Amino acid sequence: MNPQPANVIELCQALVRIPSVNPDGDPGCDQTGEAACATYVGQFLAASGATVQLEEVEPGRPNVIGRFPTRPSADGKPKPRIVFAPHTDTVSVGGMTIDPFGGDLRDDRIWGRGASDTKGPMAAMLWALYEMRADIPSLPVEVHFAGFMSEESAQLGSQHFARTHGPYDFALIGEPTGMRTVHKHKGCLWADVHTTGVAVHGSIPEKGVNAIVKMASLIHALDIEFRQVLKDTGGEDEWLGFSTINLGMIRGGTRSNIVADQCVLRVDMRTTPGLARAGGAVAVLTEFVRQRDATASVVPLPETFPLNTDATNPFVQRLVECGSSVTGAPWFCDAAFLAAGGTPAVAIGPGGIAQAHTKDEHIAVSDLQDGVNFFVKFLKSWQV
Secondary structure (H helix, E strand, O other): OOOOOOOHHHHHHHHHOOOOEOOOOOOOOOOEOOHHHHHHHHHHHHHOOOEEEEEEEEOOEEEEEEEOOOOOOOOOOOOOEEEEEOEOOEOOOOOOOOOOOOOEEEOOEEEOOOOOOOHHHHHHHHHHHHHOOOOHHHOOOEEEEEEEOOOOOOOHHHHHHHHHHOOOOEEEEEOOOOOOEEEEEOEEEEEEEEEEOEOOEOOOHHHOEOHHHHHHHHHHHHHHHHHHHHHHHHOOEOOOEOOEEEEEEEEEOOOOOEOOOEEEEEEEEEEOHHHHHOOOHHHHHHHHHHHHOOOOEEEEEEEEOOEEOOOOOHHHHHHHHOOOOEEEEOOOOOHHHHHHOOOOEEEEOOOOHHHOOOOOOEEEHHHHHHHHHHHHHHHHOOOO
């Protein structure tokens, strides 16, 4: 490991300077994967007193897990387990206007990919754990850390962790929330809507069946009628509003002189807990499409479910007592997969989502330090 950082600023800079771009899609560079970042985080955790495990989820792409020592409770009962859990990957660096891995400190900000999402929140969590390393063993809770790979695409790390290490009593997922406690967020479904036709020569279109024309009718219905169906079915959530749909991509046909015999529309649905309770996005979308075109079909892609952690949960209330406030978010994160595995989870961390994934991503030093102070206060709140 490089020299031990002297403060959270240096720690954040060090993390930003380690490329850990998610390889899915177009990463924008040839340095991808989370292994180097996970190794560095593991070394920092070890220096903080934790027992460290690198657990490979995909080849060369591990989760990093740190377990802090804990002393037996006075009554001999198992202590509640809490886990601090940011992610180690970042989105693509393509199109950035600054050095994505520079980690420069200027204008009282740290600049680079991941500074906001989510190496800044991770640095704040790690530094708070480092500051509290001598006190953690005597706390009435058992404290762990998990750095998840693959959050920016497919969330493989959190799903693997939930299956093999859960459930915990509480999880704090590191995301740039302005230190507000996101106890609810929307889920996400990507799905392909398929229409089929009969291909004939383009000079006699009346002899065929055009899948693109059939899709055009469905698009109109999805854009107008289905939005209202979502509102009526899922209702309005106090924090999240209504479920939504975006018609994002379309492809169809093979040549302009052939009547198209296939067309595919990809949709992006952001879903509320109310829609999930009413049967879920796949069922509602499939039934709507079937009613409009019995020959059309819906092929769902992997789905992320909504987060719906009870705001009265005592761990959530402890965060509020430490100065946070509860809120909801239209985006989704690893918290949903831990919650689905039985771990009450929230997202929380310094910085703002408006800076995430931007061409000049950064985090304010003051926000970073506020994050450290908050997490230290949260840990100290367990001391009697």
